Amino acid sequence: MAVRTPDPYPGWLSPDDLYEARNRLPMLYVEAVPVRLDPLGYVNEVGLLLQADDEGNMMRSLVSGRVLYKETIRAALLRHLEKDLGALAFPQLPVSPVPFTVVEYFPSPSQTGFTDERQHAVALAYVIPVTGECQPRQDALELTWMSPAEVLSGPVQMEFVGGRGELVRQALAFAGIAP
Amino acid sequence: MAVRTPDPYPGWLSPDDLYEARNRLPMLYVEAVPVRLDPLGYVNEVGLLLQADDEGNMMRSLVSGRVLYKETIRAALLRHLEKDLGALAFPQLPVSPVPFTVVEYFPSPSQTGFTDERQHAVALAYVIPVTGECQPRQDALELTWMSPAEVLSGPVQMEFVGGRGELVRQALAFAGIAP
Amino acid sequence: MAVRTPDPYPGWLSPDDLYEARNRLPMLYVEAVPVRLDPLGYVNEVGLLLQADDEGNMMRSLVSGRVLYKETIRAALLRHLEKDLGALAFPQLPVSPVPFTVVEYFPSPSQTGFTDERQHAVALAYVIPVTGECQPRQDALELTWMSPAEVLSGPVQMEFVGGRGELVRQALAFAGIAP
Amino acid sequence: MAVRTPDPYPGWLSPDDLYEARNRLPMLYVEAVPVRLDPLGYVNEVGLLLQADDEGNMMRSLVSGRVLYKETIRAALLRHLEKDLGALAFPQLPVSPVPFTVVEYFPSPSQTGFTDERQHAVALAYVIPVTGECQPRQDALELTWMSPAEVLSGPVQMEFVGGRGELVRQALAFAGIAP
Numbered sequence: 138m139a140v141r142t143p144d145p146y147p148g149w150l151s152p153d154d155l156y157e158a159r160n161r162l163p164m165l166y167v168e169a170v171p172v173r174l175d176p177l178g179y180v181n182e183v184g185l186l187l188q189a190d191d192e193g194n195m196m197r198s199l200v201s202g203r204v205l206y207k208e209t210i211r212a213a214l215l216r217h218l219e220k221d222l223g224a225l226a227f228p229q230l231p232v233s234p235v236p237f238t239v240v241e242y243f244p245s246p247s248q249t250g251f252t253d254e255r256q257h258a259v260a261l262a263y264v265i266p267v268t269g270e271c272q273p274r275q276d277a278l279e280l281t282w283m284s285p286a287e288v289l290s291g292p293v294q295m296e297f298v299g300g301r302g303e304l305v306r307q308a309l310a311f312a313g314i315a316p
Numbered sequence: 317m318a319v320r321t322p323d324p325y326p327g328w329l330s331p332d333d334l335y336e337a338r339n340r341l342p343m344l345y346v347e348a349v350p351v352r353l354d355p356l357g358y359v360n361e362v363g364l365l366l367q368a369d370d371e372g373n374m375m376r377s378l379v380s381g382r383v384l385y386k387e388t389i390r391a392a393l394l395r396h397l398e399k400d401l402g403a404l405a406f407p408q409l410p411v412s413p414v415p416f417t418v419v420e421y422f423p424s425p426s427q428t429g430f431t432d433e434r435q436h437a438v439a440l441a442y443v444i445p446v447t448g449e450c451q452p453r454q455d456a457l458e459l460t461w462m463s464p465a466e467v468l469s470g471p472v473q474m475e476f477v478g479g480r481g482e483l484v485r486q487a488l489a490f491a492g493i494a495p
Numbered sequence: 496m497a498v499r500t501p502d503p504y505p506g507w508l509s510p511d512d513l514y515e516a517r518n519r520l521p522m523l524y525v526e527a528v529p530v531r532l533d534p535l536g537y538v539n540e541v542g543l544l545l546q547a548d549d550e551g552n553m554m555r556s557l558v559s560g561r562v563l564y565k566e567t568i569r570a571a572l573l574r575h576l577e578k579d580l581g582a583l584a585f586p587q588l589p590v591s592p593v594p595f596t597v598v599e600y601f602p603s604p605s606q607t608g609f610t611d612e613r614q615h616a617v618a619l620a621y622v623i624p625v626t627g628e629c630q631p632r633q634d635a636l637e638l639t640w641m642s643p644a645e646v647l648s649g650p651v652q653m654e655f656v657g658g659r660g661e662l663v664r665q666a667l668a669f670a671g672i673a674p
Numbered sequence: 675m676a677v678r679t680p681d682p683y684p685g686w687l688s689p690d691d692l693y694e695a696r697n698r699l700p701m702l703y704v705e706a707v708p709v710r711l712d713p714l715g716y717v718n719e720v721g722l723l724l725q726a727d728d729e730g731n732m733m734r735s736l737v738s739g740r741v742l743y744k745e746t747i748r749a750a751l752l753r754h755l756e757k758d759l760g761a762l763a764f765p766q767l768p769v770s771p772v773p774f775t776v777v778e779y780f781p782s783p784s785q786t787g788f789t790d791e792r793q794h795a796v797a798l799a800y801v802i803p804v805t806g807e808c809q810p811r812q813d814a815l816e817l818t819w820m821s822p823a824e825v826l827s828g829p830v831q832m833e834f835v836g837g838r839g840e841l842v843r844q845a846l847a848f849a850g851i852a853p
Binding site for chain 4: 238239249306307310311313
């Protein structure tokens with residue numbers, strides 16, 4: 138979730154109304170962990186976005202965003218993947234709508250360990266292989282491809298916020314990676 | 317989804333505001349297929365609720381309801397299971413938050429085949445074993461336990477609305493039932 | 496499982512020894528349901544092989560075969576996909592080793608409804624998108640692409656043996672198809 | 675896998691024949707991570723067996739064992755759970771045959787990071803809630819219940835062999851635990 142920038146896709150809600158809804162309803166999100174696979178399907182690399190928060194601190198994030206009114210989950214996934222990775226990333230959308238995990242973000246103190254100070258968000262999370270050229274768009278400064286071992290290393294884990302380091306860990310566990 | 321009764325748990329939204337939100341945002345639901353298992357974990361019976369719609373037509377439904385603001389998925393599941401099956405049903409909540417499927421309900425014409433005329437609802441669906449005594453509460457007239465073969469039979473399938481017959485079919489496929 | 500032809504990959508076992516092992520141990524298989532996806536990941540078509548059994552009866556089958564000694568599941572999947580669909584099929588191997596179902600085939604009478612008269616076989620089953628050109632090799636006469644609705648229709652379901660019609664049904668349920 | 679004790683359930687194979695088969699075929703195993711859940715389904719505790727290897731070194735292990743000829747996966751799971759945890763453990767067998775992961779053990783050097791010097795074993799792994807009284811049987815010296823945080827801590831992780839520490843990590847990731 139690009140937590141510190143205005144939502145560029147407010148759907149049918151005005152910014153004021155969206156602000157209101159965020160204080161009253163769980164917001165539905167999709168979240169994608171972009172990966173590059175070898176021919177056998179093993180994860181070679183994980184793609185992480187680098188963004189600055191309001192105070193200028195750098196942080197790692199994943200592809201993420203809201204599901205809009207009357208939008209399917211797959212359409213929302215594709216829209217956010219194109220928004221964050223560019224039109225030439227060629228993501229492979231999943232065969233099944235079943236996510237590898239469901240992440241529940243709450244304002245602190247969170248019951249789940251995953252936090253989002255803006256809202257209660259429930260994210261359906263998918264591992265998404267990309268085969269094309271990626272270039273970060275929007276407010277991301279950089280897209281970095283790292284090996285699974287690097288992503289799980291202490292220094293990189295400290296650059297995540299809200300529990301997304303753990304989310305990536307769960308994605309790699311789902312992929313059967315033994316670090 | 318108890319589609320024809322007022323929502324008894326409006327969260328922090330007034331009925332008017334909830335009506336508004338339903339026209340602007342996807343609503344997050346949980347949906348449970350109650351089952352009785354034999355000691356090896358095979359599904360012996362499926363529990364179906366019988367309800368009347370506004371015109372008095374009878375229809376089969378599952379345990380279902382909204383996730384409230386700041387409520388976890390597991391708490392929402394437990395709340396709706398108790399509401400629909402009574403306090404003595406002793407449901408076994410799932411070890412994992414991963415649903416067996418994600419159902420996307422849209423007002424007709426639906427892009428997915430699953431319909432809810434009131435709203436765009438996204439339901440995380442779980443198969444939930446229950447070990448205790450169930451008694452339908454609220455607006456359900458009856459709770460019926462059926463064998464998997466009965467549930468998949470033509471006459472019973474015709475008593476579902478909105479695609480829930482297919483949802484039960486997917487639940488039994490997930491359980492490995494070969495009808 | 497190409498149940499009626501000699502196994503062309505006996506691993507380190509002589510045909511006699513393999514015959515013996517088949518009467519004493521469960522055999523580990525992989526089984527793949529080849530699909531063509533639209534850009535959003537929805538299943539457009541399912542690929543079915545057409546084969547003749549010993550008596551010359553035609554039957555539909557899936558990509559299937561044994562996992563050899565010291566072979567990984569992914570390598571076995573790729574080997575059997577290339578064997579059955581040709582070298583230009585470009586199958587997308589799964590990100591996760593978790594199958595959509597595990598099928599237990601037994602000689603009749605089977606405890607599970609899935610049968611293989613030759614052996615006790617346990618198959619890890621995957622839905623595999625293919626993006627290239629497929630041409631049936633080995634003993635398959637034909638590879639036919641069908642819509643999900645066709646595959647689930649009565650006449651086609653009757654052309655499967657051993658329960659594979661149900662297996663395809665479970666694959667489509669996993670993919671979220673509402674027929 | 676109780677890797678250092680004679681297999682007490684050789685099925686229809688003599689010890690010699692089993693030794694032979696182990697050098698020629700992948701062996702099918704089930705593996706269970708026993709857990710205690712709170713009423714909402716969150717993992718409170720993980721059960722680990724403590725065993726001595728041939729040299730008398732202590733090591734942690736999980737419930738694990740072979741699937742026999744003509745035995746279903748669920749029957750094998752129940753048999754090994756009773757063998758390792760006693761007859762009063764009351765394990766909840768899974769609704770679905772789909773494991774949370776598939777572990778591929780190879781003699782070193784392993785292609786997967788998971789090792790078993792005796793054989794090529796493929797284990798279907800399940801998280802199994804137990805509600806009764808457990809007492810270790812057979813060759814286990816002790817059954818210890820630990821919090822997820824303890825299990826993931828460095829000292830305990832070092833007591834696993836063959837990659838089972840990682841397997842438990844994957845089980846907790848599947849359960850949605852954010853350590």
